[in-house]
Amino acid sequence: MSPEIEQFLSGMKKTIEEVVMPNLTDKFAQEQAGIVAASLGFLGLIQDKAFHYELLENQEYKGILQAVIELLDNTFSAPTSVKETSAKVSEQFAADKVDDPVHLRPYKFIRGSNEVMKELLCVFIQQQPEMPAELRNSFEALMKPFFKSIELRERSWVKALGFDPEAEQQADIADLLYKDGYLNISKS
Amino acid sequence: MREYYTPTLKNRAQPSDDWIESIRQQFPTERTLDEVLSKKLRNRSNPAEHNTDFSDLETRLRAYLKQVTGQNDIVMENLHRLSGGASKEQFTFNLTWNQQSGTRASEKLILRMDPSESIVETHRLRESQMLDAMWGEVPVPRVYWTDPVGEPLGHPFLIAGFLEGTVQPEGGDKASGLGMFFEPKLRTALKDQFVQHLAKIHTIDWRSKGLSSYDSPQSNSKQANEWSLGWWERVWNEDAVEAHPIVENAATWLRENMPSVEKPVIVHGDYRSGNFMYSDDHKINAVLDWELSHIGDFHEDLSYTTCQILGTPLEDGSVLTSGLLSKEEFLDKYQQYSGNTVDPKRLFYFDVFSYYKVAVISVATSSRAAYGRKTHLDAMMNLLSGFGYTGISALQRLLDQA
Numbered sequence: 001m002s003p004e005i006e007q008f009l010s011g012m013k014k015t016i017e018e019v020v021m022p023n024l025t026d027k028f029a030q031e032q033a034g035i036v037a038a039s040l041g042f043l044g045l046i047q048d049k050a051f052h053y054e055l056l057e058n059q060e061y062k063g064i065l066q067a068v069i070e071l072l073d074n075t076f077s078a079p080t081s082v083k084e085t086s087a088k089v090s091e092q093f094a095a096d097k098v099d100d101p102v103h104l105r106p107y108k109f110i111r112g113s114n115e116v117m118k119e120l121l122c123v124f125i126q127q128q129p130e131m132p133a134e135l136r137n138s139f140e141a142l143m144k145p146f147f148k149s150i151e152l153r154e155r156s157w158v159k160a161l162g163f164d165p166e167a168e169q170q171a172d173i174a175d176l177l178y179k180d181g182y183l184n185i186s187k188s
Numbered sequence: 189m190r191e192y193y194t195p196t197l198k199n200r201a202q203p204s205d206d207w208i209e210s211i212r213q214q215f216p217t218e219r220t221l222d223e224v225l226s227k228k229l230r231n232r233s234n235p236a237e238h239n240t241d242f243s244d245l246e247t248r249l250r251a252y253l254k255q256v257t258g259q260n261d262i263v264m265e266n267l268h269r270l271s272g273g274a275s276k277e278q279f280t281f282n283l284t285w286n287q288q289s290g291t292r293a294s295e296k297l298i299l300r301m302d303p304s305e306s307i308v309e310t311h312r313l314r315e316s317q318m319l320d321a322m323w324g325e326v327p328v329p330r331v332y333w334t335d336p337v338g339e340p341l342g343h344p345f346l347i348a349g350f351l352e353g354t355v356q357p358e359g360g361d362k363a364s365g366l367g368m369f370f371e372p373k374l375r376t377a378l379k380d381q382f383v384q385h386l387a388k389i390h391t392i393d394w395r396s397k398g399l400s401s402y403d404s405p406q407s408n409s410k411q412a413n414e415w416s417l418g419w420w421e422r423v424w425n426e427d428a429v430e431a432h433p434i435v436e437n438a439a440t441w442l443r444e445n446m447p448s449v450e451k452p453v454i455v456h457g458d459y460r461s462g463n464f465m466y467s468d469d470h471k472i473n474a475v476l477d478w479e480l481s482h483i484g485d486f487h488e489d490l491s492y493t494t495c496q497i498l499g500t501p502l503e504d505g506s507v508l509t510s511g512l513l514s515k516e517e518f519l520d521k522y523q524q525y526s527g528n529t530v531d532p533k534r535l536f537y538f539d540v541f542s543y544y545k546v547a548v549i550s551v552a553t554s555s556r557a558a559y560g561r562k563t564h565l566d567a568m569m570n571l572l573s574g575f576g577y578t579g580i581s582a583l584q585r586l587l588d589q590a
Contacts, residue, residue, distance in 0.1 A: 161574030
């Protein structure tokens with residue numbers, strides 16, 4: 001496969017910045033061309049990591065949903081609505097098995113599966129007020145480190161866009177995704 | 189284009205009448221907000237991309253102005269698209285016409301028009317009524333004509349006087365004015381005015397103004413906050429292109445910890461650098477962008493304005509509110525100018541609310557507008573989602589302290 005995607009993006013960015021923008025007279029067009037160039041620069045930095053980002057999330061969401069189901073299995077007082085959500089998670093795990101070699105699947109399969117799992121986790125979160133206090137406390141304890149991992153990962157992903165006033169304090173996304181040269185799924 | 193990975197995502201991309209009705213029931217908000225949000229959803233299935241070609245705008249605008257003034261001898265010239273901004277398409281033009289006083293005059297005007305879908309879906313009649321209400325109270329542009337339906341130009345719009353001044357200091361190239369840097373001398377000149385105008389907004393008797401498009405919440409009740417949260421929860425559930433556990437958790441927290449509002453006031457909703465303008469003699473001569481205004485708790489504005497992510501980081505690690513002053517100084521001055529007492533507990537509630545709102549606007553709606561190719565700023569809308577994810581991170585860090 002050649003040229004590589006990074007080369008295409010880099011060529012387009014240079015052309016827009018050095019050829020197109022200096023010759024634009026309309027301020028609105030200049031502003032938009034600058035945004036396109038910035039977007040291309042960002043894509044150049046992250047394009048080779050998108051698949052692994054989704055793959056890592058796939059493992060993380062499978063892990064947290066398994067933990068929630070295990071929690072519910074050990075709780076007698078879970079409300080019916082929560083049990084129904086739990087059953088939907090089991091259905092999803094039939095479509096994308098926990099031990100499936102998902103890294104061999106196409107990107108869109110993984111992305112779709114992740115979206116289903118995110119929606120199911122959000123339903124559990126919405127159902128927190130229905131949970132008895134003990135169950136809710138246990139659920140919150142499970143979610144706390146999970147929320148932390150999401151926010152660190154996402155903030156690193158968008159770090160290069162330049163909006164983060166604390167960008168220098170955020171890890172590079174490659175340092176979060178990989179460990180010892182492999183996808184860092186042990187952290188999940 | 190992306191696939192619909194789940195039924196929820198399909199409903200959001202191709203909303204049916206039944207689904208729109210269910211969303212309306214689930215997240216009650218003000219009448220006119222319900223009107224624009226429902227309209228947005230009904231239009232969403234229209235496959236047409238937003239048309240960025242405005243070659244026929246001049247003809248349509250001239251015809252509208254002739255009709256609305258009842259004058260065939262108007263002269264309209266120099267129609268230009270403005271750069272900057274993140275939500276509405278803006279154009280300037282010069283108009284010569286016979287004004288109400290009978291004198292024939294020329295004035296530079298601004299046309300502010302909705303794209304097919306915006307980063308914030310708002311009502312031009314609300315904005316127009318609020319600008320009228322603020323006329324003579326704080327510096328604002330004068331509104332001449334409003335069309336909240338949008339038939340004459342294809343989209344809803346308002347036309348107001350164009351004020352000369354500076355929004356971004358020289359060298360400022362910040363998207364939508366976020367994180368703008370003012371030199372110390374300019375900070376000193378502007379900071380008190382900045383706080384005074386907000387204090388004034390919060391002390392205006394809004395019931396005496398012609399704000400018929402705004403619903404009036406009850407005092408000493410949660411109604412105003414229920415409408416505010418309902419507004420942004422609804423927008424999240426209409427626009428998000430993926431589910432997000434932190435945002436969902438924040439919504440749950442905001443519902444469960446909602447305070448009542450003792451005395452509702454006019455809330456600007458987007459009071460920050462980028463949304464005011466100053467003259468060469470360093471006077472704030474316009475407070476802009478009233479489209480998110482509503483009646484609610486003054487703490488909502490205070491939290492939003494002092495939100496770190498909207499501020500200007502300095503080399504020493506501190507952050508200036510709107511690039512002008514520290515959060516502590518801002519709150520001290522606000523209490524002094526308004527007579528209102530800041531309640532730290534309410535302020536914290538609205539800190540969470542502000543980051544939630546930033547997340548909804550920047551992650552959900554900006555992505556959705558670009559997804560449907562429905563704005564004149566699709567590239568920028570994608571880029572702004574990065575701002576939103578930084579906001580979600582800050583939101584989670586706040587919730588960790590709750």
